[in-house]
Amino acid sequence: AAGGTRMKEYAAPAEALADATRLARAMTYKMAAAALPMGGGKSVLAVPGDLPDDHREQLLWRHGHNINLLGGNYRTGPDMNTSSADMDVLGQVTPFVFGRTPAEGGSGSSAPDTAVGCLHGIKASLAHVFGTDSLPGRRVLVQGVGEVGRRLAEMLAKEGATVLISDVDEGRTTTLAEELGLDVVPVGDELETECDVFAPCAAGGILTAATIPRLRCRIVAGAANNPLGDPADGARLQQAGILYAPDFVINGGGAIHLIGYETLGWSRAQVEAHLAGIGTTLSEIYQAAVNKGISTEEAAEQVAEARLAARPRPAGV
Ligand code: PHE
Numbered sequence: 475a476a477g478g479t480r481m482k483e484y485a486a487p488a489e490a491l492a493d494a495t496r497l498a499r500a501m502t503y504k505m506a507a508a509a510l511p512m513g514g515g516k517s518v519l520a521v522p523g524d525l526p527d528d529h530r531e532q533l534l535w536r537h538g539h540n541i542n543l544l545g546g547n548y549r550t551g552p553d554m555n556t557s558s559a560d561m562d563v564l565g566q567v568t569p570f571v572f573g574r575t576p577a578e579g580g581s582g583s584s585a586p587d588t589a590v591g592c593l594h595g596i597k598a599s600l601a602h603v604f605g606t607d608s609l610p611g612r613r614v615l616v617q618g619v620g621e622v623g624r625r626l627a628e629m630l631a632k633e634g635a636t637v638l639i640s641d642v643d644e645g646r647t648t649t650l651a652e653e654l655g656l657d658v659v660p661v662g663d664e665l666e667t668e669c670d671v672f673a674p675c676a677a678g679g680i681l682t683a684a685t686i687p688r689l690r691c692r693i694v695a696g697a698a699n700n701p702l703g704d705p706a707d708g709a710r711l712q713q714a715g716i717l718y719a720p721d722f723v724i725n726g727g728g729a730i731h732l733i734g735y736e737t738l739g740w741s742r743a744q745v746e747a748h749l750a751g752i753g754t755t756l757s758e759i760y761q762a763a764v765n766k767g768i769s770t771e772e773a774a775e776q777v778a779e780a781r782l783a784a785r786p787r788p789a790g791v
Contacts, residue, residue, distance in 0.1 A: 490518045496700055497700065507781070538563075538564045613668070614673055631654050665680075671692070681694065712770070
């Protein structure tokens with residue numbers, strides 16, 4: 475199994491555990507949807523705010539030792555608030571780590587390819603709703619301009635979309651807005667802001683029975699893991715007439731990058747072909763959802779479950 479290591483503050487340990495479990499489940503679906511020969515897992519390091527560098531390093535070493543106890547059944551990689559530099563630190567104590575810097579023998583950050591995959595997904599979603607995937611004239615709101623979100627915003631702007639950005643860290647939006655001439659949406663207004671595509675690229679759990687009625691977009695397609703409060707919110711989006719790109723399909727680009735380069739020995743051309751495949755898979759899911767009269771979330775889960783069921787299993791499992 476593989477899945478990133480997330481560093482985050484939680485109100486209580488039980489919340490961190492629940493997050494890790496939910497994220498691990500999503501990783502299993504992500505691997506299946508991207509046809510990667512791996513299961514899903516996740517690590518969550520629940521921290522009391524920003525750590526001083528030496529504490530961060532010690533925590534990562536301890537985490538690396540714990541990963542070793544799993545004997546290679548789980549490999550980790552970067553995730554929210556962890557970078558390739560952190561993976562290099564983990565790599566000092568465990569070989570079971572993806573996404574180290576190229577200098578340390580890794581394939582580097584998975585964020586750029588996560589953004590590329592997400593862009594393919596946004597285009598497939600536009601094509602389904604509007605009959606064309608052309609970006610000029612489309613308004614896309616990117617919520618969260620961290621490693622993935624800012625790259626996505628940049629690519630969208632380059633292709634001619636009108637890009638709006640927001641982030642809880644206002645320093646980030648100001649810099650990016652100045653660099654690329656984008657519009658900034660104040661934090662708290664992103665759900666109500668009118669746009670064609672709302673692209674959540676920050677924390678999960680933002681789309682719920684309470685927030686979905688506030689949305690003024692046609693499509694939700696972003697890179698965040700678990701943006702739905704629960705799977706029933708997929709049906710709520712459908713009822714609201716909003717096309718939802720299931721997260722574990724559209725954000726598979728990071729997994730494709732890390733596992734493609736580091737386990738499967740893929741070339742750049744192979745990685746790019748698989749990233750483009752995210753768009754194809756989404757189009758198939760959208761069509762299946764229409765044909766069956768179900769939500770896109772449900773259709774995507776069916777695709778993932780079918781691929782999981784078809785997998786050869788080790789004896790006794
Ligand atoms: N954390 C990223 C994700 O959820 C990248 C990643 C993929 C890390 C697979 C490890 C393994 O997709």
